[in-house]
Amino acid sequence: ERDLHDGAQQRIVATGMRLRLLQEHLPAEQAAEVDTAVAELRGTVDELRRIAQGVRPILLDDGLAAALTAVKASSPIPFDLMVGDLPAVSDIRMLTAYLVVTEAVANVLKHAQASRISVTVAARQDRLAVEVVDDGIGGVPDDAPLTALRDRVVSVGGTLGIRSTPSGGTTIQAVV
Secondary structure, eight states, X not given: OHHHIIIIIHHHHHHHHHHHHHHTTSOHHHHHHHHHHHHHHHHHHHHHHHHHHHOOOGGXXXXXXXXXXXXXXXXXXXXXXXXXXXXXXXXXXXXXXXXXXXXXXXXXXXXXXXXXXEEEEEEETTEXXXXXXXXXXXXXXXXXXXXXXXXHHHHTTOEEEEEEOTTSOEEEEEEO
């Protein structure tokens, strides 16, 4: 949802604003056409919002454990996966937990030079606790690409922590 909001929806809204600015310089008949176009854009934004609220990877149809097993299977480095008995959680929490793992694993594969990844997902009351640990080079900078992930986790009332030391690997922990 956030990706649509930050991308396509913002561009559509900006286009509507540009049309409104142009409208001021048009004859009445053409200005009325701009009204129609802007109304269509507004409807498109509303539709995108509705769609975004229901968007989730098809892999999650079989549950979080199955989706993470697929992530593990596609990893080019050894990948330990431990998924405990999980509580029933909302789709948005399940999606967020999945995205924490996939983003963290993507960052490990891209930057960490790790030889092993360990992922643990467990119940923490009515939430999911997610931990991704790697044995890579560590030293994740504060402005790492994980900032957007932190924002996503916080948006569902969760927390995200990152511990990393040079030559000591990285641990990402989230509760969603």
